[in-house]
Amino acid sequence: MAEVVFDQASRIYTPGAKPAVDSLDLTVADGDLVVLVGPSGSGKSTALRMLAGLEPIDAGSVRIDGRDVVDVPSKDRDIAMVFQNYALYPSKTVAENMAFPLKMRGMGKEERAQRVRQAAEMLGLTDFLDRKPKALSGGQRQRVAMGRAIVREPQVFLMDEPLSNLDAKMRVQTRAQIAEMQNRLAVSTVYVTHDQVEAMTMGDKVAVLADGKLQQYATPPELYDRPINSFVAGFIGSPAMNLLDLPRSSSGVTLGGIEIPLPREVSDAAGSRDRLTVGIRPEDWVLESTGSDAGSVVKAVVDVVEELGSESYLYAHLAEDTSTSIVVRGPGRVQVRFGDPIAVRPNPDALHVFDAETGQRLP
Amino acid sequence: MTATMERPAAPETTGGAPMIDRAEGWRRRAPLLPALIFTIIVTQIPFILTLWYSLQSWNLVRPGSQEFVWFSNYADVFADSQFRTVALNTVIMTLGSVLIAVVLGLLLALLLNRQFVGRGVVRTLLITPFLITPVAAALLWKTVLLDPTLGLINFVLTPFGASGTEWISNYPLASVMAALIWQWTPFMMLLLLAGLQSMPTDQLEAARVDGASAWSTFRELTLPHLRRFIELGVVLGTIYLVNIFDQVYMMTQGGPGVASANLPFYIYQRAFLGFDIGQSAAMGVVVVILTLIAANFALRLIFKSFSGEEEAA
Ligand SMILES: Nc1ncnc2c1ncn2[C@@H]1O[C@H](COP(=O)(O)OP(=O)(O)OP(=O)(O)O)[C@@H](O)[C@H]1O
Ligand SMILES: [Mg+2]
Numbered sequence: 001m002a003e004v005v006f007d008q009a010s011r012i013y014t015p016g017a018k019p020a021v022d023s024l025d026l027t028v029a030d031g032d033l034v035v036l037v038g039p040s041g042s043g044k045s046t047a048l049r050m051l052a053g054l055e056p057i058d059a060g061s062v063r064i065d066g067r068d069v070v071d072v073p074s075k076d077r078d079i080a081m082v083f084q085n086y087a088l089y090p091s092k093t094v095a096e097n098m099a100f101p102l103k104m105r106g107m108g109k110e111e112r113a114q115r116v117r118q119a120a121e122m123l124g125l126t127d128f129l130d131r132k133p134k135a136l137s138g139g140q141r142q143r144v145a146m147g148r149a150i151v152r153e154p155q156v157f158l159m160d161e162p163l164s165n166l167d168a169k170m171r172v173q174t175r176a177q178i179a180e181m182q183n184r185l186a187v188s189t190v191y192v193t194h195d196q197v198e199a200m201t202m203g204d205k206v207a208v209l210a211d212g213k214l215q216q217y218a219t220p221p222e223l224y225d226r227p228i229n230s231f232v233a234g235f236i237g238s239p240a241m242n243l244l245d246l247p248r249s250s251s252g253v254t255l256g257g258i259e260i261p262l263p264r265e266v267s268d269a270a271g272s273r274d275r276l277t278v279g280i281r282p283e284d285w286v287l288e289s290t291g292s293d294a295g296s297v298v299k300a301v302v303d304v305v306e307e308l309g310s311e312s313y314l315y316a317h318l319a320e321d322t323s324t325s326i327v328v329r330g331p332g333r334v335q336v337r338f339g340d341p342i343a344v345r346p347n348p349d350a351l352h353v354f355d356a357e358t359g360q361r362l363p
Numbered sequence: 364m365t366a367t368m369e370r371p372a373a374p375e376t377t378g379g380a381p382m383i384d385r386a387e388g389w390r391r392r393a394p395l396l397p398a399l400i401f402t403i404i405v406t407q408i409p410f411i412l413t414l415w416y417s418l419q420s421w422n423l424v425r426p427g428s429q430e431f432v433w434f435s436n437y438a439d440v441f442a443d444s445q446f447r448t449v450a451l452n453t454v455i456m457t458l459g460s461v462l463i464a465v466v467l468g469l470l471l472a473l474l475l476n477r478q479f480v481g482r483g484v485v486r487t488l489l490i491t492p493f494l495i496t497p498v499a500a501a502l503l504w505k506t507v508l509l510d511p512t513l514g515l516i517n518f519v520l521t522p523f524g525a526s527g528t529e530w531i532s533n534y535p536l537a538s539v540m541a542a543l544i545w546q547w548t549p550f551m552m553l554l555l556l557a558g559l560q561s562m563p564t565d566q567l568e569a570a571r572v573d574g575a576s577a578w579s580t581f582r583e584l585t586l587p588h589l590r591r592f593i594e595l596g597v598v599l600g601t602i603y604l605v606n607i608f609d610q611v612y613m614m615t616q617g618g619p620g621v622a623s624a625n626l627p628f629y630i631y632q633r634a635f636l637g638f639d640i641g642q643s644a645a646m647g648v649v650v651v652i653l654t655l656i657a658a659n660f661a662l663r664l665i666f667k668s669f670s671g672e673e674e675a676a
Binding site: 052053054073074075079080081083084085087088089090091092100101104105148152 | 563565566568569570571572573574575576579583584587588590
């Protein structure tokens with residue numbers, strides 16, 4: 001168990017090129033599960049591999065439990081890693097796979113068998129101990145990879161998209177198991193995924209990366225409620241937040257012919273900017289009757305309706321400005337169809353306002 | 364990756380295609396028939412003739428000596444102590460050369476599998492022995508390298524006080540083997556290099572994280588992964604080297620005595636220098652039978668290890 005600190009850590013693959021991980025500052029508190037999330041190519045795997053010692057750290061430092069590990073080889077960092085493709089050893093049985101890290105550390109045969117048995121029980125692998133990996137299903141392989149990591153009782157777990165090879169149902173199930181196990185073992189964990197649902201459900205804290213740079217590092221609710229910039233706002237949440245580029249008016253912004261007032265501190269922070277990016281989550285629209293007074297609602301025309309049972313999402317474009325599309329959450333059963341007009345009103349207390357140029361949150 | 368690398372289920376040979384009747388079957392096979400007949404003519408007829416000759420006492424230098432003697436040629440073959448020496452020579456020469464070539468090839472492959480300046484050049488240079496005609500290679504070894512007075516080996520060894528060694532007369536079998544190993548090491552190296560490069564990197568990384576030393580990684584992961592490549596190299600090398608003739612003929616003529624003769628060369632000697640057709644035919648048949656038995660085991664080994672036993676995961 002240990003605290004992990006990235007201190008201005010950078011990785012530059014090719015000299016002169018843009019860093020794959022750019023001055024990353026991140027602290028994983030002891031026993032926490034931190035999720036690194038971001039789009040493809042944002043440097044999540046690279047950051048994890050820097051911590052694992054599989055990539056050199058070109059600038060800055062990484063500390064595990066207070067010890068600078070920049071020059072420490074992987075095997076001496078006391079970490080265990082679960083790889084995306086599991087990286088099981090094909091010539092070894094499940095038991096041998098799980099015992100391998102222990103054997104490499106010179107642990108005696110008896111104790112090895114004992115630990116492997118314990119881990120196998122915990123993961124429900126007892127019946128497969130003598131099989132080779134190729135005789136296992138994807139989910140079982142995934143558990144063997146987990147087993148190989150936990151027998152070590154390392155200071156830190158590293159996981160790089162460990163669920164991406166599982167089907168949707170297995171993923172949900174395993175996600176919960178991993179979170180539960182991590183809680184029980186209380187080992188600091190860094191978990192990489194590009195799936196923001198995994199990030200939000202599993203992480204004690206979530207770090208959003210884009211282009212090698214840390215965008216925001218916060219708890220899931222905070223990330224959802226107060227995204228620090230328009231990138232995080234658009235990345236977290238499904239369907240994505242509506243980000244609309246709107247002109248200023250005297251007391252707020254104008255959208256589809258109506259005026260949306262902005263809270264006092266927001267308009268103070270916005271200063272003299274004449275355009276703002278306003279974010280409205282799908283659930284923060286209020287559906288009004290189409291006959292409502294024109295000055296108080298935004299009129300839109302439905303393009304697509306997604307009915308999910310408990311709720312539905314209406315994809316629509318504004319009647320006044322057809323190039324602007326919005327997503328609106330509605331009740332489980334809606335009567336509208338393609339081409340129907342709707343009238344919506346944003347909830348003024350749930351607006352996210354960003355600088356139109358820099359994307360920074362205001363205030 | 365793991366999932367997609369699974370071996371596809373065995374294709375349904377019987378269930379899928381509709382049954383075809385006899386005539387249709389022959390119609391489809393007919394175009395292949397000429398090739399089959401040709402192959403039978405050029406391989407099986409000589410073999411049957413050989414079987415026939417092996418049952419006769421027939422020496423070309425004694426005209427009219429041809430006479431049916433049943434299996435007495437075979438009895439002579441097994442009683443012939445030279446034949447046994449030569450058979451042993453063949454085993455030593457073949458397996459010894461192959462195994463040493465595999466070990467050297469593995470070392471070179473491990474070397475070439477890492478990044479260093481001039482790797483491409485080194486690789487090309489290391490491959491060249493394999494591209495040289497066996498006869499030319501044998502000549503090169505006999506004259507340029509191993510010649511007692513002019514050879515480079517003795518020249519290099521002179522400062523160490525070992526000049527004038529008659530390599531080929533004193534160590535005939537070892538000399539031939541040296542030439543064979545020199546030619547076959549590059550083949551093994553290429554094969555094993557391909558094997559090394561197909562090793563999944565994430566397994567090596569997992570081993571690093573798991574705390575394996577370089578040696579443990581090699582022994583526990585790389586070697587099992589290379590097993591099938593090594594087996595393939597051994598089998599292919601054996602199939603080629605068991606028949607080798609050029610080096611023996613060029614370097615030592617099998618001598619002194621039969622000290623460096625292998626079976627193909629000995630049979631050749633018996634047939635074309637001793638003109639004993641019956642004897643050499645019998646030897647040929649014995650060799651074919653022994654080779655068939657050995658090849659059967661060898662091929663089974665290949666098919667077993669390449670049938671994807673540990674393909675996935
Ligand atoms: N070995 C390498 N050499 C050069 N560039 C690399 C190398 N590995 C990764 N990169 C680059 O570094 C950047 C970050 O890659 P990384 O693999 O960390 O992304 P990621 O966030 O894990 O993406 P994904 O979700 O697709 O796995 C990418 O732009 C990638 O092209
Ligand atoms: Mg990745």
